[in-house]
Amino acid sequence: MQKFTKKVLVLVSLLSSVTMTLGQSGPALQNEPFDLSRDFRDFTNTYFLADSLAGFNPTTGQGQLKWRRNQYYPQHAFNNTMAGIHKVSGNEFPGIEYAADPVLPFSIEFVSPKTIRIKAQTGYVAPSTEPSLMLVKEPNKDASWVYSKTKNGHQYKSAFGTVVITENPWAIEIHDANGKLLTKTRHQVDGKTSFTPSLPFSFVRRAADYSRSVAAVFTLSPDEKIFGCGESFTRLNKYGQKVNLYTTDPNGVETNGMYKPIPFFMSSRGYGMFMHTSSPITCDFGATFGASNALLIGDESLDLFVFLGEPKDILDEYTNITGKASMPPLWSFGLWMSRISYFSEQDGRTVAKQLRDYKIPSDVIHFDTGWFETDWRCDYEFSKNRFQDPVKMIADLKEQGFRTCLWQLPYFVPKNELFSEIVSKGLSVKNAKGNLPYEDAVLDFTNKNTIEWYQNKIGNLLKMGVSVIKVDFGEAAPLNGIYSNGRTGFYEHNLYPLRYNKTVADITKQITGDNIIWARSTWAGSQRYPLHWGGDAEASDMGMEAQLRGGLSIGLSGFSFWSHDAGGFAAQTPEDLYRRWAPFGLFTSHSRCHGQPPKEPWAYSEKFLNTFRKVAETKYKLMPYIYAQSKLASEKGLPMMRALFVEFPEDPGAWQIENQYLLGEDLLVAPIFETGSNERNVYLPKGKWIDFQSNKIYESGWHKIEGGEFSIVILVKEGAVIPQVKLAQSTAQIDWSTIKLVSYATNGVATGKVYLPNDSQCQEVSLLNKGKKVQLLKDPYNQKVKWNCVSFLEK
Numbered sequence: 001m002q003k004f005t006k007k008v009l010v011l012v013s014l015l016s017s018v019t020m021t022l023g024q025s026g027p028a029l030q031n032e033p034f035d036l037s038r039d040f041r042d043f044t045n046t047y048f049l050a051d052s053l054a055g056f057n058p059t060t061g062q063g064q065l066k067w068r069r070n071q072y073y074p075q076h077a078f079n080n081t082m083a084g085i086h087k088v089s090g091n092e093f094p095g096i097e098y099a100a101d102p103v104l105p106f107s108i109e110f111v112s113p114k115t116i117r118i119k120a121q122t123g124y125v126a127p128s129t130e131p132s133l134m135l136v137k138e139p140n141k142d143a144s145w146v147y148s149k150t151k152n153g154h155q156y157k158s159a160f161g162t163v164v165i166t167e168n169p170w171a172i173e174i175h176d177a178n179g180k181l182l183t184k185t186r187h188q189v190d191g192k193t194s195f196t197p198s199l200p201f202s203f204v205r206r207a208a209d210y211s212r213s214v215a216a217v218f219t220l221s222p223d224e225k226i227f228g229c230g231e232s233f234t235r236l237n238k239y240g241q242k243v244n245l246y247t248t249d250p251n252g253v254e255t256n257g258m259y260k261p262i263p264f265f266m267s268s269r270g271y272g273m274f275m276h277t278s279s280p281i282t283c284d285f286g287a288t289f290g291a292s293n294a295l296l297i298g299d300e301s302l303d304l305f306v307f308l309g310e311p312k313d314i315l316d317e318y319t320n321i322t323g324k325a326s327m328p329p330l331w332s333f334g335l336w337m338s339r340i341s342y343f344s345e346q347d348g349r350t351v352a353k354q355l356r357d358y359k360i361p362s363d364v365i366h367f368d369t370g371w372f373e374t375d376w377r378c379d380y381e382f383s384k385n386r387f388q389d390p391v392k393m394i395a396d397l398k399e400q401g402f403r404t405c406l407w408q409l410p411y412f413v414p415k416n417e418l419f420s421e422i423v424s425k426g427l428s429v430k431n432a433k434g435n436l437p438y439e440d441a442v443l444d445f446t447n448k449n450t451i452e453w454y455q456n457k458i459g460n461l462l463k464m465g466v467s468v469i470k471v472d473f474g475e476a477a478p479l480n481g482i483y484s485n486g487r488t489g490f491y492e493h494n495l496y497p498l499r500y501n502k503t504v505a506d507i508t509k510q511i512t513g514d515n516i517i518w519a520r521s522t523w524a525g526s527q528r529y530p531l532h533w534g535g536d537a538e539a540s541d542m543g544m545e546a547q548l549r550g551g552l553s554i555g556l557s558g559f560s561f562w563s564h565d566a567g568g569f570a571a572q573t574p575e576d577l578y579r580r581w582a583p584f585g586l587f588t589s590h591s592r593c594h595g596q597p598p599k600e601p602w603a604y605s606e607k608f609l610n611t612f613r614k615v616a617e618t619k620y621k622l623m624p625y626i627y628a629q630s631k632l633a634s635e636k637g638l639p640m641m642r643a644l645f646v647e648f649p650e651d652p653g654a655w656q657i658e659n660q661y662l663l664g665e666d667l668l669v670a671p672i673f674e675t676g677s678n679e680r681n682v683y684l685p686k687g688k689w690i691d692f693q694s695n696k697i698y699e700s701g702w703h704k705i706e707g708g709e710f711s712i713v714i715l716v717k718e719g720a721v722i723p724q725v726k727l728a729q730s731t732a733q734i735d736w737s738t739i740k741l742v743s744y745a746t747n748g749v750a751t752g753k754v755y756l757p758n759d760s761q762c763q764e765v766s767l768l769n770k771g772k773k774v775q776l777l778k779d780p781y782n783q784k785v786k787w788n789c790v791s792f793l794e795k
Helices: 002-025 036-041 311-322 345-357 390-399 419-424 448-463 489-512 541-555 575-586 606-621 623-636 652-656
Strands: 046-057 062-076 081-087 103-112 115-121 146-150 153-157 161-166 171-176 181-184 202-205 212-219 226-230 242-245 261-267 271-275 281-285 292-297 301-308 335-337 364-367 403-408 468-471 591-593 661-663 667-671 679-684 689-691 701-706 712-717 721-724 738-743 748-754 763-770 773-776 786-791
Touching: 036 212, 036 281, 036 292, 062 202, 103 311, 115 311, 171 301, 212 301, 226 242, 226 541, 242 261, 261 281, 261 311, 271 292, 271 311, 301 311, 311 623, 345 364, 345 390, 390 403, 448 468, 448 489, 468 489, 541 575, 541 661, 575 591, 575 606, 575 667, 575 712, 606 623, 623 721, 623 748, 652 679, 667 679, 679 712, 701 712, 721 748, 721 763, 738 748, 738 763, 738 773, 763 786, 773 786
Parallel strands: 335 364, 335 591, 364 403, 403 468, 738 786
Antiparallel strands: 046 062, 046 202, 062 081, 062 103, 103 115, 115 301, 146 153, 153 161, 161 171, 171 181, 181 212, 202 212, 212 292, 226 261, 242 281, 261 271, 271 301, 281 292, 661 667, 667 712, 679 701, 689 712, 721 738, 748 763, 763 773
16 A cells, blocks of 8 residues: 555656646647747746866767856847846755756767767656667667867767867867868857847756756758658748647648657758657747757757768668668558548448449558447447448458458547446556546557557457558647656657557557558657558648648658548548549559548549549559669668659759659659649759650759649659559559560660569669660569560650
8 A cells, every 4th residue: 555655646746747847838728739949938947058068088978068057037128128048046955955057967979970979968867667669779889980189179070970079168069071060059159149149058947846858959050951850731941940849630731730740850951860759849940040950858868869961861870770661561552442431341342343343453441430330439349230241341352452441549438338448457548646637548558458458459350351450640648647657748648659650560560460550640760660641631722732741741750651641631622633632642652542522533523533543553553663662762761752852962952842752763743733723833853854644855944844634743764764564453463574664764774673572672674775675784583574675755
């Protein structure tokens, strides 16, 4: 009893601390984004500014950092009041027991020749009780950096950059291999050139509860651009924005909320940063002060990774630490057909038959919220009234080339028959009183018993023949909750999607052999568990464009694979919008039609049906290209749907574009967003580009291009080989023994990649273009495959 009482008191204390902190800066409404910036302009709080090194061992990289105590105060001039910051003395009693200007641990480590790790403490921090789920493993230390002493500090140098540590005033400078300053920490002295007070590198101690948060503040440079932070639907370049990294359900894609925040970003200057924490974070990318990149991190310690290089280098380094996406199964690259919702076995069988009757290639039938007895009430049981024999249905669908996907969620309403069991067995998140923080019971994935119970439910469905589970929601883990591992939602809220993704992916791989889910929410590391889709987009032109920005943004955050609901989710899709959105949905690595009915193409005009069929057929013919490029992307942490500057970092124009993308290395795709239009302005990076539909050749620069029959602009990079196969109605029926290699070389040699299912590695094929005749120079498969080589003019 004594141990139990002590545990309860500890939990109450933890929650009290979080509740008081939330009173200062937390959401006003349940699960709205958490904004930490208010805590860094609070007159009642105390601020400790990074001042100088108090000691440093250059061999170990360990040292101590002195922090100067400050406080905000109002400063007034001619009817204008601003908040300044000035030094104050200690306010503790007895003063001899507490340092007014604390000296605390600081360290710098080198993980690879391109990766630096900076750590700093703001006080005592309890050691972690489990390895970080965000990391593949604790990174090794790299010994290639060469140390030298400088006049006022220390220098470390690798083949890719230089780190300079200044002792007084304390600063860390990051330089590239040519010596160019990429960024540096901001000290209080750096603000002397402006009348506007700006926050330097510091930490806050809240008067309400003495909890602390770090402000890791770095410099920004002229014309610097910032990208990443997860699936953000706002402008792709985050400079000038304040981004709250806090999982939430934005209920659409036209707000600043994010299903998939990721504490990682990259800069156009040649560096990236990963904030290794699951606490709420607010990134002020020059929004408050143009020269300051203020990373306001809720954690009481700083663990920051810095990566050097071009975008591809940075993504490779970041995913070396947090993990790379494994290659999803071949069938997942086919078309997923869905709506909200198919309610019966007859619905599933009918849509499968219609897909085959209308000859629309497809691989997955998804049953959304309606496969239970009561719509939305998840109990992991097929309705006995509407599904006569679900096992036979799943087997029959698979025989026809269709996999089955099922929806579910980790929240259980009181009317759910599983609610009492979950609560009585202690499987849900609790509050300090031992009750539920919400009306719903929310599964606690820090509890091993919860994982076992939940995986048993999911496992039974997979054993029935289900191929993939839709991992919906997960963004609303209670912020004021107490979790089984003893931590509060301040740390578990953002980590919840990663635990959720992992739990479903693990049991799916164990039973089916495929590492695959269909998930909406994420945190850093979730890319290890593909796939993820873009949430509930508005069925509008603006919703379509915002959905693309979100896909590009998460691709710049370490995710190789991403999909979305073609046509938009929230309302019935007008045919003109669907005409333009469907090809965008199909020209991504993974394609799903989903949302308010109807979504099936035969429910629209015959003209739309025929065009939809042709676009879907084209994707299936291009499966060798998509599959090979996906394999390459998964090995390097690259997105399949990538911003232009990933492939063309030396092109200033490529950094400006946010409504076009490259599908792999060689296909440039530009959706058409305007209602009633079938053309758009397209920016083409250096080289020549060949229209996939018309074969017209374009030079680099801006062009107004027709969308053609497909209502989308698709161009091929000159010099590319695009492998194709004969049309099949499902990926299971593809004949991989004959591959057509289409050369898009206007002169000289064309190259491309081929990766056959179950083959060990991608192979490069080279074709020599002589007029209209193309000769295979290298057969990577030793005549196991029959090659049909043609030029783009003959395709």
